[in-house]
Amino acid sequence: MNARRSFSARLIAWQLEHGRHDLPWQCTRDAYRIWISEVMLQQTQVTTVIPYFERFMARFPTVMALAVAPEDDVLASWSGLGYYARARNLHRAAREVVERHAGVFPTTFEEIAALPGVGRSTAGAIAALAGGEKRAILDANAKRVIARHAGIGGDPSNAVVLRELWAAAEARLPRTRIEPYTQGLMDLGSDVCLPRNPRCLLCPVQADCVARIAGTIDAIPGKKKRAAGRRERIAMLVVVSRGEVLLEKRPPRGIWGGLWSLPEIAVDAKPADALRERWGIEAAGIEALAPFEHAFTHYTLEVKPWRVRPRAANRLAQGNAATWLALDDLEGAALPSPVRKLLGRVALEG
Numbered sequence: 001m002n003a004r005r006s007f008s009a010r011l012i013a014w015q016l017e018h019g020r021h022d023l024p025w026q027c028t029r030d031a032y033r034i035w036i037s038e039v040m041l042q043q044t045q046v047t048t049v050i051p052y053f054e055r056f057m058a059r060f061p062t063v064m065a066l067a068v069a070p071e072d073d074v075l076a077s078w079s080g081l082g083y084y085a086r087a088r089n090l091h092r093a094a095r096e097v098v099e100r101h102a103g104v105f106p107t108t109f110e111e112i113a114a115l116p117g118v119g120r121s122t123a124g125a126i127a128a129l130a131g132g133e134k135r136a137i138l139d140a141n142a143k144r145v146i147a148r149h150a151g152i153g154g155d156p157s158n159a160v161v162l163r164e165l166w167a168a169a170e171a172r173l174p175r176t177r178i179e180p181y182t183q184g185l186m187d188l189g190s191d192v193c194l195p196r197n198p199r200c201l202l203c204p205v206q207a208d209c210v211a212r213i214a215g216t217i218d219a220i221p222g223k224k225k226r227a228a229g230r231r232e233r234i235a236m237l238v239v240v241s242r243g244e245v246l247l248e249k250r251p252p253r254g255i256w257g258g259l260w261s262l263p264e265i266a267v268d269a270k271p272a273d274a275l276r277e278r279w280g281i282e283a284a285g286i287e288a289l290a291p292f293e294h295a296f297t298h299y300t301l302e303v304k305p306w307r308v309r310p311r312a313a314n315r316l317a318q319g320n321a322a323t324w325l326a327l328d329d330l331e332g333a334a335l336p337s338p339v340r341k342l343l344g345r346v347a348l349e350g
Contacts, residue, residue, distance in 0.1 A: 007149065007205050008174035008181050014204035015184030020046075020191075024053055026183070031105040031112075031130035032063045038122045039086050042139070046190065052081055064103045067094040075259055075334035082337070084257050089117025107131030128182040136169035137182055138162075141189025146172070147221040148193060151210025154222045161222070233302040236262040236339075237271055238289065238346055239281070241310050244324040245343060246279070247335075255296060256336040260323065262305070262343075271306040284311035289346075294338045305342060 020026070023046065025037035036056060040049045056077050060066040066074065071091055078087035093115040097105055106112050107130045113123035121142070124135035138146070143156050143165060150168040154161040174181045192199045198217060200206045211217045239246040247260040265274040272283040289305040325333055327347040330340055 007172045007208075010204040011184040011188065012174060012177050012180045015180045015187055018202075019180070019184050019187040024050060024057075029107075029130050031107050031126055033057065034126050034129050035105060035112075035118075035122075036090070038125050039090060039117070040081060042086065042122070043083060044081060049081075052078075062103070063094050063097050063105050066091065067098045067103075071258060072260075072334045076332055079259070079333075079335055079340065080337045084259060086117060088252070088258055092116040093118065105130075107133070109133055109135050125182060125186075128178045132178055134173055134175075134178050136166065136173055137185060138165060138169050139186070139189075141193070142169065142185045143189075144195065144221055145185060145189045145193045145205075148198075148211035148217060149205055149209045151214060151216070151220070153216070153220050155224045156221045157224055230299040231302055232299055233267040233304070235265045235267045235269065235271065235304045235306060236342075237265065237275060237306055237308055238262060238342070239275065239279075239308045239310065240327070240346065241324070243328070244326050245346070247323050247325050247333075249321050249323075255301075259334050259336050260325070261336055261339050267302075267304055271308060275308060282311040283308050285309040289342070292338065292342070303338070307346065 023037075025033050028034070037049070037053055040053055040056075059073070059077050060069060069091070071088070074087055074091045075084060078084060081087075096115055097103060101111070106115075107127060109123050109127040112118055112126050113120065118126075121136075121138045124137045125139070127133035127135045128137070146152070146165055146169050147156065149172075150165075152161065152164050152168060156162060156165060188203065188205075192203050196218075200209070200212055200217070203209065203212075206212055211220045237246070246263060248263050250256050250259050250261050252258050263275075263278070265271065271286050275281050275283055285308070287307050289307050291302065291304045294301045294303065327343060330343055330347065333340075335343070
């Protein structure tokens with residue numbers, strides 16, 4: 001048996017004995033549950049995903065339930081996972097499944113890949129785990145395993161390197177038992193073939209791992225050259241009146257797209273002037289709150305929050321772009337995680 005063919009056999013045997021078998025989205029061929037888990041697991045660790053997955057499935061147990069839900073409810077259930085475009089694409093895709101597939105989530109690669117927000121690796125994972133289709137995956141964990149075993153260096157986001165990785169991933173597919181193989185590839189990258197200090201002695205394919213033999217494990221996969229981290233500064237207005245806080249609906253694109261957030265102003269603007277000009281609200285009192293930072297993938301946001309007490313009951317009418325939210329109702333609102341934390345502190349302080 002050649003090394004590539006034995007790769008799949010060794011990985012399957014390892015997964016059955018040492019892999020994960022009790023995750024809440026396992027032991028099922030329900031493509032909907034698998035889809036939700038795969039999207040949540042993108043750029044998020046398993047331990048973080050589990051409680052979100054369980055709450056999300058309790059709220060949206062079927063693709064139909066997700067399709068008919070208001071976007072705010074979907075975003076609220078997603079709040080804290082980040083990358084909110086994923087949640088909006090889930091919502092769009094669920095509606096397409098209802099319209100094009102009569103509410104039955106597809107299990108073929110081509111149909112899955114045609115849904116909004118579903119890439120090649122995610123479609124392959126769902127098709128393999130739900131439909132038993134022989135498809136390769138190349139999520140971050142699988143990419144690391146394949147790159148090291150095949151000795152493929154360079155930045156995995158480079159088109160040439162990525163094509164080589166896909167070819168290597170497809171060459172290692174088993175003839176049968178695609179489900180434990182696919183899960184095993186995920187498990188191996190998550191628990192053994194770690195980015196730093198991999199546990200090579202526990203790896204079922206270490207005997208012919210090119211990176212281990214060549215001593216290049218630390219250099220594979222290659223790292224993408226990152227630009228110097230930029231920083232942006234804004235100010236947020238925490239306008240509280242009668243136990244409620246003023247919120248704005250953010251644009252559908254960009255950071256925190258579609259979520260409700262606090263009104264923002266330039267960091268050097270005067271809060272009272274901005275509030276008067278924008279909302280026609282006179283401030284009776286303004287106090288600075290503790291500044292904080294929030295790290296995104298490509299930059300760090302520095303936030304200077306101001307707590308504002310309106311002078312009179314001249315509150316903006318609730319509409320499409322703004323609303324008043326009771327501080328007691330923060331838990332169920334579609335808010336960015338750092339805004340939720342800030343308002344939670346304000347609610348506690350009274």
